Amino acid sequence: MDTECMHINATLxxxxxxxxxxxxxxxxxxxxxxxxxxxxxxxxSSAVGVIILLCKSRTGKSFMTWHKHERFLLYRCICDISYGFVHTLDHAHILITKDHVGPSGLCALYALLIVNTCLSEGLFSLTSALNAFLSVYFRKNVNFGNKDWKLLLLLGIGPFLIAVLVCSLGVLGPNGFFCAFDSVKGVIANAVMSTGMTSAILVALFTFYVLTWYRIYTETKKLKTQLSNNGCARSATLKSAKAMCLFVVVYIIQWTPLSIYGTWQLISDVPFGLFLAVVIMTNLSGVFSGTICLFNKSNKISVSNKDLGERTGHERKS
Structure with a gap:
């Protein structure tokens, strides 16, 4: 990266x-x-717009009767809003004051919330990938509990406890660009979580994605010749799996630049263009959620909550 944009003498x-x-x-x-x-x-703006659109399209219907991929999209948008709000305050403070966020406790709080949200989004994408994988390979529906309480507990409490543990180690603080892992005390933590963990999640997601789409492709060809009720139900399952795979795709697109940046940083100086790509892609999460929403609308994905192992509307009629 351009040396003017980096600290050079940090030995003391x-x-x-x-x-x-x-x-x-x-x-x-x-x-x-x-x-x-x-x-x-x-x-x-995009995340708020998606939530409004989802709520309007489901006016008069209880939340748990929404399609599963719609509920997942709303959860993702909540993460987008949380991340966007905190990170905007973070960058705005630095831009205005031309200094680190202070006091140190405030910066640590920003960092904790940012790390917590990023972990939640990673686990959320893994859950989506696993759900799609199990539905197309083993015809199993992941049980998220009454009103999705198991999923919400996993995405809320788990990442928060990890973020608190990391914060207690004193490694959160200013990294020079915003509040995350301290550029001096948090070097190892940054390498482990931002580079190592993100890369591991990306590899897992890519593996799930390839396997899932291979099965979807092969079964879709077979279903073209099937007109039975079972064939229709299976087709609905595959459509729902495709919708869940969209969460995997956008996560891979959004966070791959960060993984490349972190790996490159361990080897040599990072080009400024790559760093700017990281800034852009990691901060467009809500836009990716909007893309998922528009894609689902344009493809008229109409799959009930029962589509992944649950009863379909077609089955209820028969």
Missing amino acids: AKSGYDIRVFGVGHYCFNLIHATAIFCLLLSL
Whole structure:
């Protein structure tokens, strides 16, 4: 990366606060934070719009009667809004003051919330991938409990406890661009979680995705010749699996640049263009949610909550 945008002499630094905000006085400073804020506001607007659209399309119906992929999309949008709101405050503070977020407790809080949301989104994508995989290979529906309480507990409490544990180690703070892992005390934690964990999740998701789509492709060809009730039910299951796979696709697109950046950083200096790509892609989460919504609408995916191992509307009639 352009050395003007990076700290150089950090050998005596005890924490990220001992190092100047990266890029101050250079064009890249305004470019990084203005781009991040623009993407985050776009993401927030998109996520809010998706929630409004989903609620309007299901007016008069209880939440648990929504299609499963619609409930998942709403959960994802809530994560998008949480991440977007906190991260916008973070970048705006740095852009205005041209300094790290202070006091240190506030920066640690921002970092904790950001790490928590990122972990939730990763687990959410893994859950979607696993659900699609089990439905097409083993005809099993993942039981998320009454009103999805098991899923919400997994996405809420689990990541939060991990984020609190990481925070208790004192590794959260300013990384030079925003609040996440401290650029001095959190180097190892950043490598383990931002690079290692993200890469592991991406590999797992890609594997699930390839296997799931291979089975969907092969079974779809067979179903073209089947007109029975079982064939119709299976077709609905495959359609629902396709909808769930969209969550996997957007996560891979969104977070692959970060994995590449983290790996590259371990080897040599990172090009500024790659870092800017990371800023853009990781902050457009709500836009990706909007893309999922539009894709589902355009393809008229109409699959009931029972489609992944549950009763379909067609079955209720028969």
